Amino acid sequence: MLNFEYQNPTRVIFGKDETKRVGKECKKYGEKILFIYGQGSIKKTGLYDKILSLLKEEGLLVYELGGVKPNPLISKVREGVEICKQENIDLVLAVGGGSVLDTGKIVALGAKYDGDPWDFFTGKAEPKEKLPLACVLTLAATGSEMNRNAVISNEETQEKLAVKHPVLFPDFSILDPVNTLTVPREHTVYGIVDIIAHVFEQYFHPVPETPLQDRFAEGIMLTLIENTHRVLKKLDDYDARANIMWCSTLALNHLIEAGACGDFATHQIEHELSALYDIPHGAGLAILFPQWMKYVIDVIPEKFAQFAERVWGISREGKDVKEVALAGIERTKQWFSEIGAPVSLKEVGIGRENLERMAEHATRLGPLGYTKKLYKQDVLNILEMSL
Amino acid sequence: MLNFEYQNPTRVIFGKDETKRVGKECKKYGEKILFIYGQGSIKKTGLYDKILSLLKEEGLLVYELGGVKPNPLISKVREGVEICKQENIDLVLAVGGGSVLDTGKIVALGAKYDGDPWDFFTGKAEPKEKLPLACVLTLAATGSEMNRNAVISNEETQEKLAVKHPVLFPDFSILDPVNTLTVPREHTVYGIVDIIAHVFEQYFHPVPETPLQDRFAEGIMLTLIENTHRVLKKLDDYDARANIMWCSTLALNHLIEAGACGDFATHQIEHELSALYDIPHGAGLAILFPQWMKYVIDVIPEKFAQFAERVWGISREGKDVKEVALAGIERTKQWFSEIGAPVSLKEVGIGRENLERMAEHATRLGPLGYTKKLYKQDVLNILEMSL
Structure with missing residues (x-):
């Protein structure tokens, strides 16, 4: 066995219908939420409406960033960072699979950084802090919900690169298997x-x-x-x-x-x-x-x-x-x-x-x-x- | 599967000779350390001297509480709490097996509480905060190094009771298997x-x-x-x-x-x-x-x-x-x-x-x-x- 250091601070909330806790849990971090999601499958399943109403029940102010693609793009991340900075977002809430969660991670990171978020992928910048990040998982795949990794594609350079850093652990993730029952x-x-x-x-x-x-x-x-x-x-x-x-x-x-x-x-x-x-x-x-x-x-x-x-x-x-x-x-x-x-x-x-x-x-x-x-x-x- | 919540924030530093990091890691939490240990086996193995010199190399001020017994006693915990309060201890460092670690947990907890630390076992008090706690494990057994449990005996009432609370997770634990090579x-x-x-x-x-x-x-x-x-x-x-x-x-x-x-x-x-x-x-x-x-x-x-x-x-x-x-x-x-x-x-x-x-x-x-x-x-x- 090699010597190692291990720490994983993410709080996992796992189980049937635990999605209902999203409003109350998000509220612990502030009032302004950036709600990130993918290409609309959560609108078809009703999860979008459910989350929105749970957030609003708690009186939270919700901004949205939809349309994250399966191989998520840095241009979308930049959009999210812009909203965070302009609106003084308190918490990023990513609802989706790994592409949405990874987008959420880099949006939360970029929100606390003056330069371009792609800098973290090229090594030009080192992650230091991020906005609080919550996840609601809708696809079992990447493990992004409880790890320090994010993978983003750059459409200009045709690169797909990863950042791995402890600052990227989500603060909490809701793992409600009910949200995966409709995955094709x-x-x-x-x-x-x-x-x-x-x-x-x-x-x-x-x-x-x-x-x-x-x-x-x-x-x-x-x-x-x-x-x-x-x-x-x-x-x-x-x-x-x-x-x-x-x-x-x-x-x-x-x-x-x-x-x-x-x-x-x-x-x-x-x-x-x-x-x-x-x-x-x-x-x-x-x-x-x-x-x-x-x-x-x-x-x-x-x-x-x-x-x-x-x-x-x-x-x-x-x-x-x-x-x-x-x-x-x-x-x-x-x-x-x-x-x-x-x-x-x-x-x-x-x-x-x-x-x-x-x-x-x-x-x-x-x-x-x-x-x-x-x-x-x-x-x-x-x-x-x-x- | 039942619904559950899982979070474990303890940082584990695992491997051969990682004990050498104890001084530098403790220093991150302050200057005054309460060094808790058992009935002298660490003096025989040389670990006591090693830890003391590593702490002093970093200029740390070390207070000691030795003599923790295998079924650790609340009276010993009370002694430790007293030292923490009198000396304004910044970090509790428990070096030993489960009994020493559990003593460390309740000392760190009691240091931030006005009443008697046995109150946490009888349900009279609810854990809220504790001093930072570091552990160096010398016996593989209780899992106390990465959990939220502590078991303490009360010699007056002949009770052996447990407290389980997230506040009891150690901040970090050094798991150096070398320290267990001499366990009989x-x-x-x-x-x-x-x-x-x-x-x-x-x-x-x-x-x-x-x-x-x-x-x-x-x-x-x-x-x-x-x-x-x-x-x-x-x-x-x-x-x-x-x-x-x-x-x-x-x-x-x-x-x-x-x-x-x-x-x-x-x-x-x-x-x-x-x-x-x-x-x-x-x-x-x-x-x-x-x-x-x-x-x-x-x-x-x-x-x-x-x-x-x-x-x-x-x-x-x-x-x-x-x-x-x-x-x-x-x-x-x-x-x-x-x-x-x-x-x-x-x-x-x-x-x-x-x-x-x-x-x-x-x-x-x-x-x-x-x-x-x-x-x-x-x-x-x-x-x-x-x-």
Whole structure:
């Protein structure tokens, strides 16, 4: 186990109908709320009206920023920062999935900064403080509701970059599984792929002596797989949705990574894909991950074999370590297919045309990853294996 | 899964030789430190001198409160509160195991309260604020380093009671496994029993749909069992000590309980034993737990069978649920014996003489537990089964 520091101050309010507390909880932070949301699905489900009336019941003054896109844009963040500064907003309330929550994080951060919020992504500025931030989650996927990460795209530079800083932890997040009962099948699947990808990225590392971290990661994967089958049979299965939601939060709240070392290379390569092609993040991950696994298998074959055995129940009998490991990877790819995620670039209509450019761009600041350092040629190899 | 609220603000600094940071970290909170410790083992190991010199290097003014006993006393807490008030202490630094940390918690709490600190245990006062609290852990057991609980004994009333309140979370805790390498075999074992008992208490509940909580609990148990065997072969095995330490923290930092419901009846019954006889807490738990399990088995037989299968690897083949469940309980008792913990009251020299009195006292405020409500006669039955 590596030495580590761990702290996560976010207050989680979890459970059926806890959304009703949003007004009272927000009021603790002030009177002026900037309510951020996405492209209107919360208007269709009625959540928009519900939140608005809960906020108004408490006498809160509500400003709005709607229209956040799935790969959220820095231009939208700038709009939000402008409102915060002009209206002296007390609290940012982000209602949506990871894209809305990440937008909320950077809006809250930018509101307390004199320059352009993109500065935090280029390293020109270091986060210091943010406005209070509340979240109501409507999609189990990114873990943004209880972590210090935010990913934003810049439409001018065609970059998709992350900021990670303790100041970005939400002050509180309402995790009400009821708000995910209406998520369509496709988005449910992509969310699930994102969750399991986060676990992969903190599990397939070469750090020795992390048995508890391994068991927690395996626990999330097993729970997620079991509940994926349930939710795909019945999209409004409350218990399955609740279990998946809690998996999503614990998959990326820094706990299973503590003492180990995350390797987020696949996420970084995927960001190139979804920045350029605007495909769903989860689709890109499902395509790339089995290929990344095969590419790095020889660094940690025993870890891949442990995964095959404990998560997929693959017997070691009559196989050597690498055979077991490969069987686990194959099973993962097959599972992505079974649940309806693409497993090749071809399936989402992407050819060779930009692979080199993406590999170049992905590694422009240096090699990616930790388990195996990936240089431009490695990234290109993985992308070609994904065709 | 039940609805829940979860927040844990404690900053954990974990790893080899992280103790060296104690001076600099404490200095962030002020100049005057009350250094609390136990009965001198840290003087023998050199940790006392090391901490003192690290604090003095930073120019800090150090006051001391030594001599905290294994079942820590309210009289010692009162001494500490007195020093805090007289000397205007800025930070309480507790260096030791759970008894020292719990003393630190209530000293820090009492320092900000006008009345007697026992008031928090009787319900006469509600915790509101405390002095900043830092911990350096020297024994993996109670989880006090990252939770909101404290247990203190009152020598006058022969009571051992708990306070649980968010204000009691330590501000930061240094978890340096090196500080546990010299813990003698017996205390190591009792610490381990305490850890697994905490997991039992949050795992054997009747709440449906807690698959992730179950997997996390099982992960802690499996890791603990594997590493117990390693540490008992080689008491100064750093990796085994590190894994056990992280197990102890996660076993009782409220995470695995979130969405489920703890049943701490066995701990409460044990508090009667150790309040009256001053036996090690872990010894009392090892004696009582298998009997409690047998006593409540019919409420949740499937959960006990799951435990038998997943934790002890007991096959279900050819057995009905209750047989599997009972085999798991028997294996637990056998394991306690194997690692050197007592499994009957007789082994620690306790007879029938005070069983009735303890059962009476344990239930004086009402029945115990959640999985099965235990009235006086139930507690008496469990104590008699433990003879």
